[in-house]
Amino acid sequence: MEGDMDPxxxxxxxxxxxxxxxxxxxxxxxxxxxTRSLEGRSLTTFVIVRSPEQLRYDTFDEAEAMFEAMDED
Incomplete structure (x- = not known):
């Protein structure tokens, strides 16, 4: 439920x-x-937000690998 979302x-x-x-x-x-609708299709993008930057990826695996690698910074 949207009302229960952690702020x-x-x-x-x-x-x-x-x-x-x-x-x-x-x-x-x-x-x-x-997830966006584009010309009748769903388009999925993965985004890592680490202020002030936003990193965008087309695949979950690539984005998850980068997200986890940031633990080493």
Whole structure:
């Protein structure tokens, strides 16, 4: 339910059209899935937000690997 959503999860939500789903969150970054409709198809993009930057990926595996690698920074 939208009303039950943790307000912290909305703080780092990227802007943009479509449906946003928070996949993972750490103190310094968050990992989102964006699903948009484009010409009758669904287009999914994965976004890592680590202020002030946003990194966009076409595949979940690539985005997840980068998100996890940031633990080593």
């Amino acid at each position: 912290r999860s909305q703080a780092g939500r990227p802007e943009g059209e479509g449906e946003w789903t928070l996949l993972q969150q750490r103190i310094d970054r968050s990992f989102w899935q964006q």
